[in-house]
Amino acid sequence: MKILVCITNVPDTTAKITFTDNDTKLNKNGVQYIIGPYDDYALARGVELKEQSGGTLTVLHVGEADADPQIRKALAIGADDAIRVNADPLDSYFVATQIAHIASQNNYDLILMGRESIDYNSGVVHGLVGEMLGIPSYSPVMKLDIDGGTATISREIDGGKEILKAPLPLVLGCQEPISEWKIPNMRGIMTARTKPLNVTEPVSVETMTVPEKYSLPAPKGACKMIPAGEAEMLIRLLQTEAKVL
């Protein structure tokens, strides 16, 4: 089985977000970057399925060279090789087009990624890729088993879950608890240095959206504290002051 896992390179969940250049660029100073947490789940399950099937796993990232440490980490966790499309992506459509282009040349059975990135939170890349390739896409997937050419998928739906059986190939957006995150061991880190990381230039894409500026939410006002002994007062304030009851 040939598996492709697409990863994002995103600021750590605890990073303080600020902007520079008149609020037109993210301030990367002092920001720690990580593999997108949802992508980590996809990668972990992909490695398990690869080991079960004796197949191959390629990791793909659309972004610039500063993501290479995260790509090497994915190789250390168990990917066989990596592709980086060398570009500063403008939007989901651009990213999806690059993924679909790589995928169309390699006939993957399974394309896994996180349900969304934690920077731009769009949650549409798997659907775009699926449609561009003409194959089904499902998200968010919480459990995935492969038997021959058929996937059994448990995915979250509004207020519950549904179990699907679907023939490969598929594009899936993943989330917990599809697998436990994997931490690279020393052997993995050493072998990752010798695994191929191929850098390729992007294919041209029609411009769909053009970023203009960023902004931060208005500062939060002070929390109004209510004595525990007078907790009932809270209900009155929620009704008369906050007007949410």
Next chain:
Amino acid sequence: MSVLIYVELDNGSIKKTSLEAVAYGARVAEQLGEKATVLAVGKAETAELEKAGSYGAVNVLHAADEKLSHENGLAYADALVQAAQQEGSKVIILSKSGLGDAMAARAAAKLKAGVVSGVTALPDTNGAFKVTRSIFTGKAFATAEIKSDVKILVVKKNAIEIDESQLTGTAATVKSFSPQLRDSDFKATVQNVEKADSELSLTEAEIIVSGGRGMKGPEHWQPLLDLAKALGAATGCSKPVSDLDWRPHHEHIGQTGIKVAPSLYIACGISGAIQHLAGVNGSKCIVVINKDPEAPFFKAADYGIVGDVFEVLPKLTEAAKKLK
């Protein structure tokens, strides 16, 4: 020409978030000098669909083919694209959800349309078409111009204020719509669906009462459930609680769980890790009850009580019961 709005159905009723999307779409249509048309897929009574008129829709296209009775993002996206083509819609609007994102993505690829998900306000249509959306899980906003001919917007809950008392009683005209269905969209077979019918959906709920490790164990959840019942609220929990199996995973609210945007979020015994905050920062009003005065959640809260949840919750429940 019309702005096309997709509404999600739940047991034949239009979801509240979708009615918000209709109101949003109607205002966009007004800005553009067009009419608002709704697409609904699945079983629903005509009277229910006519309700979209109160929120500003003129027409409702209803696709009720038996094959579409089960939620299928692939086939629904096909229906959406065909409805957009029939109506000549250059702006398509959906509400933010797993289904909304899935349909928007598939439709965007079919139509070569720019898609923006997580939209938080009406677009600026004065000249260029610009939209603002939430990014970094609510920690910032981004404004971008959509350049494509067809534009697809997936709007977050609370993107606009709706004054329910100002709604008109005009019914929308409901028309039957029969999209061409592709066999390839029905390759997957549904083995099982588990839905908690009795519970309020977290993504739809106006009030959520949520618990963390401060609740001390699943056997101590009753005071929280009592308050939720008194307020007509849905219940949620933090990640450690679902990891410990105190509460089911579908109640997990946070960055890697469900993101919610209720009018009122009451956090009981939750310290407020940044990953939890990321899932609730769309709430209009946040209340935090925690015995630790240094709990970081108080910095994000509108109202706070430093105290033992097992003493505070019964008092709130009694007060809430008196509201009726």
